[in-house]
Amino acid sequence: MAKIRVYELAKKLNISSKELIAQLEDLDIRVVNHMSTLEAEQASLIMDLLKDETLDIDKEKHEVNNINNDLEDTNIKSTEKRKNQKNISRNKSHHSPKEEQNKKTQKPEHHEENIVEKSAGHSSKKEIELLSSIQVGVLAEKLSKSSSEVIKKLMLLGIMATINQEIDFDTASMVAEEFGYAVVEAKEESIEEKLNIDEKDEPKDLVKRPPVITVMGHVDHGKTSLLDAIRKTKVTEREAGGITQHIGAYTVKVDGETITFLDTPGHEAFTAMRSRGASITDIAILVVAADDGVMPQTIEAINHAKAANVPIIVAINKIDKPAANPDRVKQELTEHGLLVEEWGGDIISVAVSAHTGEGLDQLLEMILLVAEMQELKANPNRRAKGSIVEAQLDKGRGTVATLLIETGTIHVGDSVVAGVSHGKVRAMVDDKGKRVKEAGPSMPVEIIGLSEVPSAGDTFYVVEDDKISRQIAETKKEEIREQHIHQTQRLSLEDLFNQIQQGTVKEINIIIKADVQGSIEALKQSLVRLSDDEVKVNVIHTGVGAISETDVMLASASNAIIIGFNVRPDNNARSIAEKEKVDIRLYRVIYNAIEDIQDAMKGMLDPEYKEVIMGRAEIRQTFKVPNIGTIAGCHVIDGKINRNNEVRIIRDGIVVHEGGISSLKRFKDDVREVASGYECGIGIEKYNDLKENDIIEAFTMEEIPR
Numbered sequence: 001m002a003k004i005r006v007y008e009l010a011k012k013l014n015i016s017s018k019e020l021i022a023q024l025e026d027l028d029i030r031v032v033n034h035m036s037t038l039e040a041e042q043a044s045l046i047m048d049l050l051k052d053e054t055l056d057i058d059k060e061k062h063e064v065n066n067i068n069n070d071l072e073d074t075n076i077k078s079t080e081k082r083k084n085q086k087n088i089s090r091n092k093s094h095h096s097p098k099e100e101q102n103k104k105t106q107k108p109e110h111h112e113e114n115i116v117e118k119s120a121g122h123s124s125k126k127e128i129e130l131l132s133s134i135q136v137g138v139l140a141e142k143l144s145k146s147s148s149e150v151i152k153k154l155m156l157l158g159i160m161a162t163i164n165q166e167i168d169f170d171t172a173s174m175v176a177e178e179f180g181y182a183v184v185e186a187k188e189e190s191i192e193e194k195l196n197i198d199e200k201d202e203p204k205d206l207v208k209r210p211p212v213i214t215v216m217g218h219v220d221h222g223k224t225s226l227l228d229a230i231r232k233t234k235v236t237e238r239e240a241g242g243i244t245q246h247i248g249a250y251t252v253k254v255d256g257e258t259i260t261f262l263d264t265p266g267h268e269a270f271t272a273m274r275s276r277g278a279s280i281t282d283i284a285i286l287v288v289a290a291d292d293g294v295m296p297q298t299i300e301a302i303n304h305a306k307a308a309n310v311p312i313i314v315a316i317n318k319i320d321k322p323a324a325n326p327d328r329v330k331q332e333l334t335e336h337g338l339l340v341e342e343w344g345g346d347i348i349s350v351a352v353s354a355h356t357g358e359g360l361d362q363l364l365e366m367i368l369l370v371a372e373m374q375e376l377k378a379n380p381n382r383r384a385k386g387s388i389v390e391a392q393l394d395k396g397r398g399t400v401a402t403l404l405i406e407t408g409t410i411h412v413g414d415s416v417v418a419g420v421s422h423g424k425v426r427a428m429v430d431d432k433g434k435r436v437k438e439a440g441p442s443m444p445v446e447i448i449g450l451s452e453v454p455s456a457g458d459t460f461y462v463v464e465d466d467k468i469s470r471q472i473a474e475t476k477k478e479e480i481r482e483q484h485i486h487q488t489q490r491l492s493l494e495d496l497f498n499q500i501q502q503g504t505v506k507e508i509n510i511i512i513k514a515d516v517q518g519s520i521e522a523l524k525q526s527l528v529r530l531s532d533d534e535v536k537v538n539v540i541h542t543g544v545g546a547i548s549e550t551d552v553m554l555a556s557a558s559n560a561i562i563i564g565f566n567v568r569p570d571n572n573a574r575s576i577a578e579k580e581k582v583d584i585r586l587y588r589v590i591y592n593a594i595e596d597i598q599d600a601m602k603g604m605l606d607p608e609y610k611e612v613i614m615g616r617a618e619i620r621q622t623f624k625v626p627n628i629g630t631i632a633g634c635h636v637i638d639g640k641i642n643r644n645n646e647v648r649i650i651r652d653g654i655v656v657h658e659g660g661i662s663s664l665k666r667f668k669d670d671v672r673e674v675a676s677g678y679e680c681g682i683g684i685e686k687y688n689d690l691k692e693n694d695i696i697e698a699f700t701m702e703e704i705p706r
């Protein structure tokens with residue numbers, strides 16, 4: 001190619017001379033006007049370069065046009081537009097046409113070197129890490145530019161955005177590159193990272209925290225009275241105003257040390273919280289009335305505390321009563337595995353009276369002693385995490401929730417997420433009704449500001465900002481929806497073997513409910529003996545009577561299977577078991593229960609079948625057929641009879657035989673099925689004692705889907 005004029009080249013490239021001149025300017029090739037000439041070599045390089053560019057430009061132009069026609073037409077001058085478009089295409093190669101041209105003219109044959117050069121040039125740029133989306137204002141800050149500069153750039157890209165608007169990675173990248181940055185795609189933080197779950201505390205960051213106490217025991221043994229008595233003697237006399245708030249938990253000071261009491265007594269609440277994941281109790285106070293002794297719910301409470309691995313202190317209450325007999329209580333406790341210290345065991349027991357206040361100081365001292373041995377510690381200098389103790393909707397204040405801080409410190413203004421609920425802590429009061437700005441480990445506080453009412457037992461987390469808390473709450477909602485579809489994995493006999501194989505189950509927790517104590521003992525001993533090297537069988541709770549709601553909640557919290565022997569779940573228990581996916585097995589023969597658990601451990605559990613009646617036929621006449629046997633001439637009275645069905649012969653309401661069908665005929669033909677209202681001949685396998693008026697009931701065993 002000889003020399004070529006600018007307008008001629010522009011024509012070849014299908015662009016205007018003016019546009020070509022501007023492009024050449026960018027490539028540092030100075031021409032006077034459209035009549036100027038270019039060297040042949042120069043021209044062919046430009047052709048190569050701009051042909052691709054022009055194609056790209058056209059494409060991008062089209063896209064940009066689509067994004068914002070108006071903006072294109074009115075606001076952007078043609079040169080700016082062109083620059084912008086060129087940069088979009090540069091975005092793909094990360095190199096300016098000038099760089100490309102230089103390389104081509106200088107050392108076209110050393111292609112590899114060019115690449116090195118290229119990447120070396122690119123590495124020298126300032127780097128910026130971008131996530132999948134970013135607010136315009138935040139991007140400006142990261143780029144050390146004013147927001148208006150960034151917004152202007154966005155306008156040139158055909159995007160109208162405000163300072164608070166989120167833009168996606170691609171758009172943010174274009175802007176960043178425009179400002180001369182090299183963009184690196186940052187790794188998105190996982191929810192765990194956002195929640196700080198894996199953040200480990202250094203031992204040096206840990207400081208002593210108060211113990212959290214739950215009071216349990218049989219109905220009317222004085223749980224509430226005891227909580228009230230402690231609160232009254234230790235709180236009101238010292239606090240200004242003397243009014244304590246009932247926020248679901250309270251703290252007392254003893255010898256300069258703090259103790260936190262959960263204000264909802266009973267193992268039911270304790271286990272309900274635990275089944276939601278909140279294991280906030282450090283010590284359980286087992287209240288036993290000295291005049292009444294160990295009762296069924298005392299035993300339940302013991303088992304619930306044991307299942308949670310929480311140490312027990314026994315408070316033998318009502319010692320002011322004349323009928324009080326603390327020794328009898330201690331004796332009865334030994335029968336349930338609690339041996340008190342004075343009798344050589346390790347269980348601390350204190351005789352108290354909620355009425356007279358006797359023994360309360362000693363009880364509190366013992367709590368501190370047990371707490372001391374537990375070495376309870378937490379890091380106050382991190383984002384707070386803990387549990388929702390209770391929450392409700394208040395007409396005036398919106399969602400009011402009591403939080404118990406497990407670790408870290410919560411502040412007014414913090415962004416919080418708890419289950420599907422999220423928000424900023426707008427205000428915070430402590431258990432004395434005092435407004436506080438912050439609260440640390442083991443402290444209960446009431447907060448307002450959550451979007452909706454969380455559930456007691458939900459874990460709460462303080463997160464970096466509102467955006468994250470909202471995001472996590474949304475994800476949680478999604479998870480819950482998913483969980484409804486895919487049931488949560490609970491221990492079940494069908495799946496036991498798989499779970500053992502996968503190593504997810506090392507212990508089988510069992511709750512036994514039976515009609516009499518004798519059966520419980522027999523069953524318990526046999527089941528515990530099934531333990532082998534791989535799996536341990538634990539009987540975590542037993543009781544006489546129907547399977548109750550608390551049994552199911554304990555099973556849910558401890559991932560246990562419930563075995564009912566000659567008892568059934570009540571309606572409440574049944575529906576909760578369904579919801580919580582707790583496996584309840586009902587037996588009438590002890591041996592069957594043991595066999596089932598044993599087979600389940602070996603993965604040999606037989607599938608469960610249920611019988612489905614298919615049809616019934618009445619015998620009208622019988623025929624003796626040589627070499628075959630007796631054939632019954634029948635009339636199908638309901639349903640239908642299938643050749644493959646099992647049948648039973650019923651004579652005067654009594655089953656006289658069960659077996660298979662050997663032949664089924666209509667007239668002379670073998671048939672597969674005979675429907676209601678038709679006559680047929682039926683032969684029964686290995687059975688000839690058929691009589692007129694017998695009923696042949698046909699059934700199949702259908703496998704119950706696991």
Ligand SMILES: Nc1nc2c(ncn2[C@@H]2O[C@H](COP(=O)(O)OP(=O)(O)OP(=O)(O)O)[C@@H](O)[C@H]2O)c(=O)[nH]1
Binds near residue numbers: 217220221222353
């Ligand atoms: N004499 C005497 N009576 C007590 C004592 N503690 C509690 N009581 C009485 O025992 C009854 C039951 O006490 P509560 O505190 O309601 O018992 P509770 O265990 O909380 O009962 P529930 O909440 O129904 O499970 C009440 O009438 C109390 O006044 C005590 O130390 N001495």
